[in-house]
Amino acid sequence: MERGHWNRPVTYEEDDQGGYRTITSTEEAARALLLAWPVDEGKEYFAAQRICLAVLEGRQAPELAREAFLKAAAEAGVFVRDQ
Template sequence: MNKGEWAEPITFETHKLGAYVTISSTAEAARVLLDHWPAKHGKALKRAKATCLAVLQGNGNPEIARKAFLTAAEEAGVLIRD
């Protein structure tokens, strides 16, 4: 399976205050969105999940999945670390 590696990783704060996770691929992003995301619904979340799935099936661009992940994070109020 193509993991959809990203050129630049994303570090974000988890549901535990002060705990951060860094992800660097679409596969990791999909796992977070499906299993550990603080929001269960949202337009950007739905789009990020679909985009990640497309990349993992070989039908999308990993960098677009990365941008979709960032948009879902903004929608959910997830803090992204610089």
């Protein structure tokens, strides 16, 4: 199994034109946060980056990255479909 794989994916609105993206792993979440996130600041945003790195290094459980990603989305006002 891929390190960082999530048991429950997260689907979020990635742009203001109704485009959605589904994240299924910590690696995908890290890429979204670093390359395509609508903000580049915030407590939850930076926490999510740190937790994703820890998961990818094998120091944390993947579900912690999922939770952190959802908190970062809430902080940034990113719409997430029902979980």
